[in-house]
Amino acid sequence: MIFRVENGCFGYKEKQILKKISFTVGNGEVLSVLGSNGVGKTTLLKCMMGLLKWNSGHSYVDDQEISQMKHKDFWQKIAYVPQAKGAAFGYSALDMVTLGRSAHLGTFAQPGKEDRKAAEEAMEEIGITYLRDKLCTEMSGGELQMVLIARALTISPSMLVLDEPESNLDFKNQLIILETIQKLSRNRGISAIVNTHYPEHALKISDKALLLNQDGTNVFGNADAVINVENMRHSFSVQVHINQFSVDGRDYRSVVPLHLV
């Protein structure tokens, strides 16, 4: 599936938030969206999925404008993983993951054996079978985030949209989430659009990057090209040093913030 946004603009009455956003995400590609707090990353995700309406510009799935698509068809292709926030009711992990089957079921249908199996498989795939009966309200942020990713997988989507999936998580859980995204894109061709606060993470997992600047401009391109010292300074007003090194024959890059500019 190819997902494309052309000239997306969005703003409320007086304030223009997003200006002329254009990008393309191909099959199995990972796009990272970077930008400082409040620059409109979450708004961008909502707009491109039609949860908010572009003031001008359009989103396309395989060259079809998304407002022309049936609600259910669209949400069978694209799975949204929101930021993990506490829910009002404590559904068990299995129940929560099963909810992902919604777009595949008729309005009055109840999930059956197959849906349950799909949910169990999704949980197994990302290694959270042990959470099965745990209540969502009693989980840690990382556990809930994994449950939400599993829920997204039961949709069998072509693309995942994740809103800061690794914020508020510890080292290990961050790595688990990042590797899960990478694995899904490599092994199953599921593309992903990920909002993140960490340029380092973007470099680690993404093919492409979209950098939203505070002055309303944006930069889109290959991740390696977009995430450089110059652009980081412009977008975040932070002088960084990008350090390249290899351990056991594998290349790594770290982005170290030096000082404010």
Add this chain to the structure above:
Amino acid sequence: MAAKRTSHMTRNLIIAVLPLLAALICLGIGRYSLDVRETVKILFSGLTGYEPDPTGYTVIFNVRLPRILLAILVGAGLSCAGAAFQGLFSNPLATPDTLGVASGASFGAVLGLLMHGNLIMVQILALIFGVLSCIITYSISRRNEKSSIVMIVLAGMVISAVFEALVSLMKYVADPEEELPTITYWLMGSMSRSTYNNLIMGAPFIIAGILLIFALRWRLNIMSLNEDEASSLGMNIQIMRLIFIAASSMITASCVSMCGQVGWVGLLIPHIARMIGGNNNRSVIPMSIGLGAFFMIIMDTFARAATAAEIPISILTAIVGAPVFIILLRKTGGAWS
């Protein structure tokens, strides 16, 4: 797993049978008391050709049966509507009166009583104003073709306050000798006005509402997530929300129109259901229906048979409901969260 499933089935069976059993026993309780066997014989006398004592026949069929049917409907209905509102507003404390439906319906009914209308008239007015208040609430809360949960709840509070004030006004202008006691007593709730005619008027709305909510019970889980999340799971949440609100309001208004305001049930029963069977609305809804019916049969039997005079049912539900609720809360620490 297998053992767990069997125990679930047993539990569900018990909850399904409980109201029926309670109904059978409670049919026999009262000043003219009958044992269960006699009750069953009388109930099926039309089929078996058994010739019962005419007094017993009249008591069962004309007095107690319509009343117990009403209790079943009201208990099941209000519990089901309560559970639906709680899921819909992702708020464990939402009740059937959240949208001002109960106050609106009460106002309609009091208006009917004041105009010395017959019971049908009271019912129709209650229904009209109940649904009207729901429509007003919903249209106030709509902005930019969207309505947020917070707006709905706030609008509901305002509408509730307005209709409650109007009810007070009616009480103020009512004749203190005759009308005022009727109104006050009516507002406290009683099943004693139940006749088959009343039932025919109100029951279809309640049953339709329950069936609708029952059929959509799994979707209710999704409605309790935040708006974008629910949308992203492929649901048209505006339409779905409207369906749930309409169904629950219909139930609430019909219940109020038939037996006045009965408090607590819509809060108490769904919570008990959650404490027994978990938060998944696939089990919460059916369990609320069963337990609600059971609870209301017991309460109403108490109301009519505990003392020589009838006790208003909302007093009973509050006096019995509140402590039970507190005990459950303390014991489970609120299993829904």
